[in-house]
Amino acid sequence: MAHRFLISQDSPVLHITLVTNHRLPVFRKDEMKKLLCDAIDEARKSARLLLFAYVVMLDHIHLLTSRPSTNSEVLRRLKGITAHRVIDYLKQNNHQRSLAKLQHVTRDKNYKYSLWQKEKNVFPIFSEKVFRQKVNYIHNNPVRAGYVEEATDYHWSSARIWRGFQTEDEPLLVDKDLVYWRR
Numbered sequence: 001m002a003h004r005f006l007i008s009q010d011s012p013v014l015h016i017t018l019v020t021n022h023r024l025p026v027f028r029k030d031e032m033k034k035l036l037c038d039a040i041d042e043a044r045k046s047a048r049l050l051l052f053a054y055v056v057m058l059d060h061i062h063l064l065t066s067r068p069s070t071n072s073e074v075l076r077r078l079k080g081i082t083a084h085r086v087i088d089y090l091k092q093n094n095h096q097r098s099l100a101k102l103q104h105v106t107r108d109k110n111y112k113y114s115l116w117q118k119e120k121n122v123f124p125i126f127s128e129k130v131f132r133q134k135v136n137y138i139h140n141n142p143v144r145a146g147y148v149e150e151a152t153d154y155h156w157s158s159a160r161i162w163r164g165f166q167t168e169d170e171p172l173l174v175d176k177d178l179v180y181w182r183r
Helices: 030-047 071-092 096-102 128-144
Strands: 013-019 051-056 060-065 121-125
Touching: 013 071, 013 128, 030 051, 030 060, 030 071, 051 128, 060 128, 071 096, 071 121, 121 128
Parallel strands: none
Antiparallel strands: 013 060, 013 121, 051 060
């Protein structure tokens, strides 16, 4: 069994927001959302992250994760693996218009597409109170966007798991049971 995770100054949770380049609605189709969830799961295993909550929107994602190393390393793994999988999919399926929108001037590392904006939207969370606020914020994103009336009705988030309504076809599982609650 994995160790319990205590939210504290020494072991903060990271609230990560990744926004697509030019806010391109890359995740409009369920197929792309599924691809992204699989890539997040791959990145989570590669970086040895705990994933506590998530939501996939049309042009951005929100995640709450552990921080097993530096913020930069966590971001590097998440952005790198997810971008690689999505861009490969777009290339293999000849989505030239989408690729053209993600194209940029070739940089030092010789890549020519950028899925994610450069901004580093990573905020450490040190308290259970703020953690719970962020979980609610993440899960209510689809409600605020008008996609659904209830957060648990949106398939591409961890809201059902947190509310005890987990289904067999969850796109991504979370480690909520590993959080050690002080109360």
